[in-house]
Amino acid sequence: MEDKDNLERRIGRQLDGAMDEAEAAGLQRELLRDPAARRLMDATAAADRLAGDALRAAFAPEASFADARDAGAREAWEANLRSPARPAPARWAVAAAAGLLLAAGAWALLHWLPGRHDKGTAGIGALPAPIHAVASRPDDALPAGLEQLFWDIWEPPQSSRGALHPAAAPSRGDQPVPPGGVQGPRTRRRMIDRQILGVYDEQEKAVYLLGVDHVRTCVDATESDL
Amino acid sequence: MPSGDAADEAAAADRRLVEALGRGESDALVELMRRNAPWLRGAIFAAGVAPDAVEDVFQQVWMTAWRRAGSLDDPRRWRAWLYTLARHAAIDAARRRRRSGRLAETLRAWLGTRRCESDDPPRRLALAEAHQRALRAIAALPEIYRQPFVLRHLAGWDYRRIAETLELPPATVETRLVRARKLLRETLGDETR
16 A cells, blocks of 8 residues: 555656656656556546646636637726726825925915916916816815916917917827818817816825816818908 | 746746736736736635636736735745635635535536537537536545645646645645545546546
8 A cells, every 4th residue: 555655656746747867767667567557657647637638728728818808807907907996106196296286385375465366377267178176075176276287387389278279280189181171271270178187185185186188170271262 | 847947937027026016016917917827717716616706706816916915025925925815715705605505506507618629529528528527526626635736737836836835845735736636536537548
């Protein structure tokens, strides 16, 4: 019985590739000499192979991320990972939010000083672009100063608040040119709608601002030929 | 088994990914999932989860790993840490499943619909049935034998690496593999002749 246990162990080491050459040669000699040992080796190897194949077929199909289900799972995962579920924000984001808050405080103080109201900076209500405040509680409203600050510090090239701009380069939001093209002199106008999203992080007591510009360019025939 | 150098390189790469995971890099998580999916799915199955529920538990485990990565003190022990997360999640899932009493039916249904890659229908059917019986036989092994056996086949690790993951001495892993093979041979003996 002890011999059989020893043989079983050596067969296992052989199947696992854990034998050195001397051990393998010793096992080989025993298998040649003893038909019962050969039968044991064959039966063990066959069962091991079948079980391994069944496991691989079930749990390790080739290119596991290539088939549709796993591709979907991967996308869902990546979406999850990029959601705000992860509690700790990046350090740069915390620093940026803190900086924004400080600057907003300074701006608000200056803005509300007497004689500072008519400098041409439009108030929130006068802005042509829609403003969205997303907050963790319904009664959380972004301070007006923050949104205004965002307008002031984030100016994309060739634009200002929702105004029309001539001769801007085409963008991905361009409308298609009509069939046959626009004949004669034409004017290109770019319209920018800016949305500001604010997210309040209760843990960090910080507000994160995100500005999104929706840019649309229109090409119109001018009236110079009329 | 993979050669020692290749295995060590893979382990070092995994460790770097784990460290990146600790820093909150989501790409590291996706890559770790890709590299470790087979053995982790197997470990979940070996902990008693029905095959059709493995994927759900697998995703839960990675979600937990993502959330708790910062609490991993020693990145060298990440595999054992991940295995422990998987085992706990698997045990919870299996317990819920057993309570509902649907494990056997689900296993039968899943095995009946499992896709098989052969183009030869009779052979495909025979192979699928053989795999069904083999999976049942593996599922019937005591867990202490089932875990190293599944890791050996799905991860291809040597005794030392399986031992690190299961936090056992390598000699114990070897003994348990011998017992697992013996039990499988007795169960599947007619099948393989």
